[in-house]
Amino acid sequence: MIDRLESIARRYREIENEMARPDVATDHEKLTKLAREQRTLREIVVAYDAYRKARKEMDSAREMLRHEKDPEMQEYMRAEEHRASQQLAELEEKLKVLLLPKDPNDDRDVVVEIQGAEGGDEAALFASDLFRMYTRWAEKKGWKVEVVDASPTGMGGYDKIEFEVHGHGAYSQLKYEGGVHRVQRVPKTEAQGRIHTSAATVSVLPEADPVEVELKPEDLEIKASTSTGPGGQSVNTTYSAIRITHKPTGLVVSIQDEKSQLQNKEKAMRVLRARLYEMKLAEQQESIRAQQRGMVRSGNRSEKIRTYNFKDNRVTDHRINLTLHKLDRVMAGDLDELVSAAIAAERAAQLNGGADTQA
Secondary structure, three states: OHHHHHHHHHHHHHHHHHHOOHHHHOOHHHHHHHHHHHHHHHHHHHHHHHHHHHHHHHHHHHHHHHHOOOHHHHHHHHHHHHHHHHHHHHHHHHHHHHOOOOOOOOOOOEEEEEEEOOOOHHHHHHHHHHHHHHHHHHHHHOOEEEEEEEEEOOOOOEEEEEEEEEOOOHHHHHHHHOEEEEEEEOOOOOOOOOOEEEEEEEEEEEOOOOOOOOOOHHHEEEEEEOOEOHHHOEOOOOOOEEEEEEOOOOEEEEEOOOOOHHHHHHHHHHHHHHHHHHHHHHHHHHHHHHHHHHHHOOOOHHHEEEEEEOOOOEEEEOOOOEEEOOHHHHHOOOOHHHHHHHHHHHHHHHHOOOOOOOO
């Protein structure tokens, strides 16, 4: 563990030095990437510094105790050794948790989609309540919420609402909200006062990086030929027409519009890059849709991750068997206890070598 911590501390210092370089300071993309990496290491480095300090204090107290003759000073040194030893043990456990494999998406912004599922109008109203709950939670965290798309109903609910959450660590906490949320309450439309059960689905995805298209020379087959007009007549006796084949995908682009080979090649590369961008974007979107389908499954309330019982002011997270009797506070955006418990359960499972607890 110490070797790994030393390596992390060394990398942290390297990042600091790299960020101070003038050429990096003016490169926004690189600076952002380094800053993100530094944030992921900072807590470990701070805890490791405290660990080293505690060990030094414990060793120092033990050494002084060996040579100290005064009873009062001996008692003081024993107390100091005990304090440092306890702190060392606590920091060691903390570092074990911090060194667990991290989700690489944890520091990303988030795209959340809430949909009314089983329950008709009541499900749509509950979707609206969940959106309000997440908005209030985000405000408490200092995160920014931006609505991307919404399909409101006439009663103040949402058939669907999609929004982005921007803020450090947003995905690391919101990811535990993905799944089917079941509600048990008397709907506003219920004249007899009967409790109904309905559900809304929540999908939580890390915001994707912009699609990047890299054209490697070894992936391209470039051929030049003479441009031809209708009927195969040669319209240009120079080899200005360009045909580029992208070998990994089989995409072919042929350009002969311009008079020079260089112009046709540049245009063909632009067209090829645009087509590859379109392909990668489609793949990325399909991947996101697949993640969403896996997260919410059918939307059937029997697949719930959490139940909100308004009559008893009770909320239960079924994944970790946690029940809290403060639903009013949860709906007001007080989600920290539920999310912290989910994080703790996942970490405990990792430490024990068990399966991930996330639904």
